[in-house]
Amino acid sequence: MLNYVVCLLWHSIDSKLIPLFRPFQTCYTVWEKARAVYTNDISQFYDVISRLTNLKKQEFDMSTYLGQVQTVMEEFDTLMPVTTDVEKQQEHRQTLFLVLTLAGLPPNNDSVRDQILASPTVLTIDELFSRLLRLAAPLSHKVVSSSIIDSSIIGSQTFEKRTYQST
Structure with missing residues (x-):
């Protein structure tokens, strides 16, 4: 047997x-x-959420479309089963919002999304936010630093003009 x-x-x-x-x-x-x-196959869950958010009837007949919806619902239920355990529900919600956040990223963040989805551990939503903010920080930092440099140059030029005029 x-x-x-x-x-x-x-x-x-x-x-x-x-x-x-x-x-x-x-x-x-x-x-x-x-x-x-x-x-904790977050990548598989990402695929289910992507299909769920992109479902359209398109050229399919209604029964085919509803069959696709039913399939995605069953996969979702398998990955996120209903539970009475409040902690488990919180974990499911965090995972859902993590995946929705990743799904909403623009295509130029595909490599970041792929790294996170391929990770053996699932990030918390706070860890995801932190990582995404760190990735966005260099762009905003360059803007801030260039404006600081520009204003310091203007300030030093003004100071030099005043010093020159007073002498």
Whole structure:
């Protein structure tokens, strides 16, 4: 019976992923490896949210469109199951807003988004905000520093003119 379950499990794994799971001999170890690899898969959740926010009926008939909506809803429910645990709900909300924040970034931030989504740990929303603000800071810092330099040059030129005129 156990061999049958392992065999069934092997046939359910995508052929591209088989090398990742080949060293494991039991269902338990395969499941543990899968859990370690796919737990907190923020990238998968990002894909679901992207599809959810980009759903349009377009040229599909209504039943196809509603089928797509149903599929995205089921994937969302799998990744964010309803729970009575308040802490878990807070975690889900933070993850949702983190992903929505990443989805709203312009295309010139694709590399930053990809780095965050590929990270083995999920950032908190505060950590995300901090990272995004640090990335934006060099641009605002250059503007501030150039205006400081400009105003200091103007101030020194004014001071030099006054000194020259008084002598």
